[in-house]
Amino acid sequence: MTRANPFRTRHSEAASRNLGLFTATFAPEVLHALPAPPFDQFYVLRSAPGAGKTSLMKCLTAPTLNYIHQRRSKTAHLVSFLTDFGVLDVNGPLVIGVLENLDQNYAGLVDVAEDSDLQKRLLFKLLDARVIQGLIRACLEFAGRAPDEDPDLVQFRPRTPDATRAFMRLGGTSGSDLIAAAEAAEDELLDLFDQIIATSGEMPTGHGRLHSLTALSATGIEVAGAPVSASTLIMFDDAHALAESQRTALLGELRSRAHTVGRWMATRNVALDDDELFGAGDEGRDFDVIELEALARDRTSSAAALHRLTGQTLTPTRFRKVLLDIADKRASPALDRMLTDDTSLTNLLGVEPDSALEFASEDPFARVRSRIADKVGDDPRYAVWLAETVQLDGRDGLARLSEIDVLIERDRTRAQQELFDVPLPADQLVSRGSSSLREAAYMRTAINCGIPYYVGAETYARLGSANIEQFLEVCGDLMARLQTQDVTGRELALTPSIQDKIARDASRNYYRSLTQLPHGNYIQRFVDGVARISKEEAAKPRIPYPPGVTGTALLMSDRAKLREPSSRELPEMAALYCGLKSAIAHNVVWIELNYRVKNADYMVIYLNRLLCPTFDMPLGLGAFRERKLIQMAGWMVEPPRRAGETADPRQGTLL
Template identity: 25%
Template sequence: TVDGNTKVLRPLVIFDDAHNLHPEQFTAFREWLARRELKISRWVLTRMDALSPEDVLLAQSEGNTTRPGLKDARELNVIWMQSQDDRFGKRKAFRKMAKGMATRYLRQMDVFSRRGISDLADFIGTQPDMISPSKLETLAGSIDTIQQKNGISDKRRKTLEAQISEYLSGTGHESKDVALAILSILFHRYLNRVPQKGLFDDQEDDVEPNRPLTVDGGIADGAKVRLLHDFDRPYYYNIDALCDASSENAEQFLHLASTLVTQAETQLIREKPASLSSRDQNRLLRKKAGEIYRGWDFPHNREVKLLAEGIAKQCVAKSLEGNASLGGGAGAGAFGILQEEFDQIPKKYEELARVLKFGAAYNAFVLVQNHSTKNRMWCQIELCGVLRVHFGLSQTRGGFLERKTDDLLSLLKQN
């Protein structure tokens, strides 16, 4: 009785760090709790390590199985900290949460508080550094070569340049290097959409493509990824890029943010401005992402690295194709396996299932299951933000390469 009011309470027992149990112990423990009929609430917290590959890989698939006498849907209420629901909303919410977390940490650091700096945005620049004039000249020359070699008329070029200028002016970030990179993509798309010219055809004829060419955010993002690889133009900068590279993981965010904060702190101690250019941010974040990737030290980390590197290399190759065909232009960041084929992995390929389980448990992969594309259901094995930064891939989600289980197995066999 509290203040004259009677409240009925139900006991709650919480078992933390259940992953410290042996897998067989964990299974027996969970089944014992599920069979109990005492009116006591039971909450078990564990990392994915303690779960079986079937529990992790088939968690959100119709192929998930239950143990004899128990129905997981009836006995258990599973709360995944790595949820697939409303991923756009979660990314947006994480950005807000991460900015608040960074502000609280910065206020505790004297070197920043003395100068009135309490926000990462106070010293993280948002203006991109363009490529050097010599590189810009090289880029322009390569586009002139594409035009002359394929007989693209000056009229067509001017039309495309007008579209690009209109789009970039609408974004408020006009940049000559990005404009040229977009033009290169549009040239390749144009050539794919017009009949090939004959040897004696008039090269000045302007042929209409079978589908209209448009400029959007996907193509612009794909152009920036190409500039990153070809000319080392900064791509990973500003607070949103930092948050997205963290894959909605607070610990990962702090690791990545720390490298920027440390650099800004060093500059302040040396009586220099704290501000970090986009080039500095890009360099520091890519370096830190590489350190995190190379420093993985969890079960089957070698196999996870093999799988991650194999997926990343093929995604990079696809993203750098001339016409930037995938993901609206931004490129690929995942392998897609047909859902019914993916559901068979725990039953047929134990080693691959373990690798995928630990990859998902330690935030190397995100398994996006039951994703509908081309009237079929897919499971995307999506690279995390740190891997995308390390290998130079877009943070835009959605683009994936269609693959089979055998493709995953072949990557694991590489030395």
């Protein structure tokens, strides 16, 4: 009987109901994306779907922290990390986190009231009711009690007149009074959904502000007479589920500097406006934006700007370790049933560097040596260099030999050939070469000779492109292969050949799935355009841009032109704009603004790493080749496909 694939099950939903499962599979290192406590300001967490926003916030809720604290011996790793992070100590949690999902009836309030001001007031009233109920339950759990115990055990002690007035508007300062008022308000608002037509006279008046934030910004909390020393953190998840007017209203309220209670809002990139998607938002004035994927992926000029918050230390290397840790935790129960020893998925991905060469379709050393011989013959200029290649073997040796092949090509095509007959010394190999050129040269040889290239745990972590859901989807392909081997009685092994095939298959499937996104055809055409650039550059014998081209760039002035409505009157410009906007929102590409090169400023556009195997691209950050706006717009124009035709993801042409 085939067991369920642990990467294919609805793990996030199961974990939301089962704290044991959540704490067993949560990688706390992802908290490095957050600022250090105290959380007394407003932050926006944003990313494409699947980057881990909800799990990150769930870790800081009162039930989760209390569960970990009560099971310190079983959750020692989490306890240690959360203690160092500053949200837990020997006495218990130091934060009372309340998580409210905004995908719960809120958007429907727009339909029950026509007046925009009333819509906002109804939204704030329902939010106040649910925040207060959530906080009272959280306070009880913080104190080690059941969340449905007597709410009167919770008492609030406002410290300012504003906080006192806010509590009175919410129903009082005792837990029982607040719960009663909140439940009545929630029932009143939810009853509106059952009415076919609601008249203005029947409408609740709503709240002009979020009174809960005003109240909690200056109050003490007691549970059963004992003061609560932990700070309060109010977190709103799935803000993209709100109507745009509601999201704007909530953002305006949360960013108010009058509030000092910690408050976060998480949203997907699809909810961002054009300015935010194209990198011109106003974060940093009244709030900071934490872009999870931007923090966790390889990047260039934006590194310093991204780590502007105290305690925010997530790096690409650290995040890739987080991904592998998550994969090992998720795969562990399934592997325990299939294997007799304690082997992790990461261990199964481990390969000896030289083992991939065993799967070559031809002798790669012979091929490269033959190519070099055809170029130089017995030319004495390269005698010393060629002497260095005699004893080369293995993966590193093949990379070195391939690099020498490129360096000879570069030397032979130089414009100035002074003293051509003078032998080149060995130290010139070091000064002219580089690790990136060596890797690019090896990759070219590997592709030409059928050597598996996309192998190893680090490679698979890079394929995740800083998105946990995307990474776990690829891990699901690995697990499916292992399960097939298990039921057919074969050795449980992920050879270099198998790993390379799985990576390429996953890449092609992802490429084909792009058409399912909004403006997906335009996204795919944009990707095809970048792929053509990459293919052209990779075909050049001198490999001018090692380790390879994985992106393109627009002049910042062209970027500004693209964003002008008048420019988008041209169909191809409108198509490029819509395709690029959707690609950014869904993590198909990411952008770097104001990248300085050739005395000009560019918006650099890199492809999602999962697309790279389809086009034989390297998985590192890679180089980019700029294109003019009119050229990119031209990518959007292609003949209509006939029925049954699909794009060839390797060539960007029709099949």
